[in-house]
Each structure stands twice: as C-alpha cells, then as structure tokens.
Amino acid sequence: MLLAFLAASLSILVSLFVQARVEGAEGKRLTQAVALAQNAAEEFAADPAGAQGMEVESDGLVATVQVSAETHEAGALLNATVTVVDERGSASFSAGEEAYRLSTACYVPGYAADAAGGAAPDAGAAGSADDAEAPAAGGAASGDGSGVE
Amino acid sequence: MRRPSTVRMGPISVFALVIILCLAVLGVLSATSASAGSAMAQRQADYAADGYRNEIAGQRFYALADDVLAPVRARGGDAQAAADALAAALDGIERAALDDAGEGALADRADGADGSDAARASDGGLSLDATVDGTEIAVHIEAQSGRCLDVAFAVQPDVTLSVTSWKATTLWAEDATDRLWTGPSAGAETGAAAGAEAAAAG
Numbered sequence: 001m002l003l004a005f006l007a008a009s010l011s012i013l014v015s016l017f018v019q020a021r022v023e024g025a026e027g028k029r030l031t032q033a034v035a036l037a038q039n040a041a042e043e044f045a046a047d048p049a050g051a052q053g054m055e056v057e058s059d060g061l062v063a064t065v066q067v068s069a070e071t072h073e074a075g076a077l078l079n080a081t082v083t084v085v086d087e088r089g090s091a092s093f094s095a096g097e098e099a100y101r102l103s104t105a106c107y108v109p110g111y112a113a114d115a116a117g118g119a120a121p122d123a124g125a126a127g128s129a130d131d132a133e134a135p136a137a138g139g140a141a142s143g144d145g146s147g148v149e
Numbered sequence: 150m151r152r153p154s155t156v157r158m159g160p161i162s163v164f165a166l167v168i169i170l171c172l173a174v175l176g177v178l179s180a181t182s183a184s185a186g187s188a189m190a191q192r193q194a195d196y197a198a199d200g201y202r203n204e205i206a207g208q209r210f211y212a213l214a215d216d217v218l219a220p221v222r223a224r225g226g227d228a229q230a231a232a233d234a235l236a237a238a239l240d241g242i243e244r245a246a247l248d249d250a251g252e253g254a255l256a257d258r259a260d261g262a263d264g265s266d267a268a269r270a271s272d273g274g275l276s277l278d279a280t281v282d283g284t285e286i287a288v289h290i291e292a293q294s295g296r297c298l299d300v301a302f303a304v305q306p307d308v309t310l311s312v313t314s315w316k317a318t319t320l321w322a323e324d325a326t327d328r329l330w331t332g333p334s335a336g337a338e339t340g341a342a343a344g345a346e347a348a349a350a351g
Contacts, residue, residue, distance in 0.1 A: 016176040020183040027187035073219035077212040105205040107212040
C-alpha cells in the first residue's frame with residue numbers, strides 16, 4: 001500500500017515538475033525571441049534600405065526582416081516585419097515554428113521605391129541628410145524605452 | 150478471533166511521507182514560478198509589440214505630414230504656410246496614421262486654449278494627440294498598455310520636416326497593494342525631531 005501511494009504521488013509530482021519545466025522553457029524562449037526581434041528591428045531602424053532579407057541568429061533562433069516600401073510624395077515609408085523562427089526546436093516550439101513576430105516602420109524622406117518594391121536612396125532629395133538620421137534616432141529611443149521595462 | 154488490520158507507521162513510512170510532502174511543496178513552487186515567468190514573458194512581448202505599434206503610427210504620421218508639405222514646397226511657400234497646411238490637414242493625418250493599428254479610428258478636433266490647433270484620434274488600442282504650434286508639431290501616441298511615444302517635429306525654412314525629438318516612454322502606476330504600513334510615520338518624525346534637538350543641544 002505504501003508502495004502504491006509512493007508510485008502515485010511520484011507520478012503526479014513528476015508530471016508537475018515536467019509541466020513547470022516546459023512552461024519555464026516556453027517563457028525563456030519567448031523572452032529570447034522578443035529580444036532578438038527587437039535587435040533586428042533596431043538594425044532595420046539604423047539602416048532601413050539595407051535590412052531587406054537580413055537574418056539575425058542567436059541560440060537556435062533566427063530573425064528574418066522583410067521590408068516593403070510604401071511610396072509617398074517625398075519619400076517612402078518602409079514597413080518591416082521581423083519574424084523569429086525557432087530552427088532548433090525546443091520543448092515549447094517545434095523546429096521551424098514561428099516564435100514571435102514584430103512589425104515596425106521607418107519613413108525615409110527622399111527615398112524612391114522602385115517597381116519591385118525595393119528602395120533606393122535618392123541622395124539629392126532636400127533634407128534627406130538630416131532626416132535620414134531621425135528614424136534611426138527614433139528607433140534607438142524606442143529601444144531605450146523598452147529597456148525601462 | 151482475528152484482529153482488524155491496522156496501518157502501522159514505521160520510520161520508513163514517515164520518511165517517505167516527509168519526502169513526498171517536500172517534493173509536493175517544491176513542485177507547487179516550481180509550477181507557480183514557471184507560470185509567473187511565462188506570464189511575464191508574454192507581458193514583455195505584448196509591451197514590445199505595443200512600442201513598435203507606436204513607432205509605426207509615429208513614422209506614418211511623419212510620412213503623411215511630409216506629404217502635406219510637398220505641394221507647399223513645390224509652390225515655393227514658406228514655413229508658416231506649411232505649418233498652416235499641416236494644421237488644416239491634422240485630422241486626416243491622424244486618422245490615416247492610426248489606420249495601420251486598427252479599424253474605426255475616430256478623431257475630434259478642438260482649438261487649443263493657447264490658439265494652437267489640436268486633434269485627437271483613437272482606435273481602441275492606440276490614441277494619438279497632435280498639436281501644431283507655430284512651426285512646431287508635437288505628437289503624443291499612447292497605447293492602452295501605457296507605452297507612449299512623444300515626437301516633436303519642426304518645419305524648417307526650406308519647408309522640410311525635421312524630427313527634433315523622438316522619445317519612447319512607459320507610464321508607470323505605483324502598485325501600493327503590498328504596502329505594509331500606510332499610516333503616518335509619527336514615530337519616525339518624533340525620532341527625527343528628538344535627534345535634531347539632541348544635535349542642537351550638543
């Protein structure tokens with residue numbers, strides 16, 4: 001009877017510990033995915049035109065940046081989607097599963113988006129030298145803000 | 150006559166019970182801690198997403214405001230004319246800036262007490278306040294989670310828009326629910342006063 005009680009108790013406790021481990025790993029993996037997505041988003045903010053297709057990898061997670069350009073009168077609004085995929089797989093995510101997705105944008109005055117959706121800088125545009133720094137500064141500011149949390 | 154069977158608690162049984170109890174306590178603590186960690190990670194992910202939604206709204210506002218300046222620039226207008234054009238188009242810019250964040254953006258407009266033009270738009274998740282004061286434009290974007298973005302633009306003499314400030318902040322409300330003592334610190338004040346008197350006497 002004691003053995004039966006021990007076996008039942010231990011099976012319940014083991015399942016409790018396993019559940020806690022899976023949940024903890026899931027939280028840790030999500031935190032890593034968010035940090036990686038934010039890093040990629042800040043890299044996009046620093047260089048919006050050169051971020052298309054950029055990949056950032058860390059600890060089995062891969063963040064990919066997809067950029068689409070929205071043409072405006074005097075520039076282009078570059079919309080970026082950062083997708084973080086768990087390449088290795090873990091207790092919470094299977095291999096290749098999307099772990100986190102983040103969208104951001106950056107307006108660059110003086111950019112001319114071509115027909116293919118890419119973007120090419122127009123260095124002759126008025127104010128582009130000053131304004132090109134502004135989105136990067138904004139991106140950095142948002143990064144600082146998130147660090148406050 | 151046969152005696153009824155009884156469960157006899159030997160030292161091994163007691164030891165096993167104590168171990169099981171300890172493991173149960175540890176298991177509950179572990180599960181609670183993991184659950185709290187997972188909830189915190191999810192909250193952080195939502196906060197990050199809100200911060201970047203603010204960023205999108207701010208960048209979109211910037212693009213749309215620059216669109217308004219383009220015809221003024223083409224006409225050869227000055228900075229004040231550009232600011233006037235921006236003030237006139239503020240409602241539309243705000244609605245469009247929040248389009249990406251959700252449907253059904255609402256905007257209302259009011260003349261500020263200081264003569265500045267102010268407008269407010271919200272879409273349920275984000276709210277956007279913009280004010281044009283002279284050639285300065287101030288934009289405040291706030292998410293429901295408390296993530297805020299404050300942007301300041303200036304219309305330059307060559308009718309271009311420059312960003313003078315881009316600040317991401319988080320509203321924080323102090324949680325006072327775990328405060329153990331909320332009464333007046335009479336004892337501390339008395340002690341401090343006594344200390345001051347002693348110092349003066351010394």
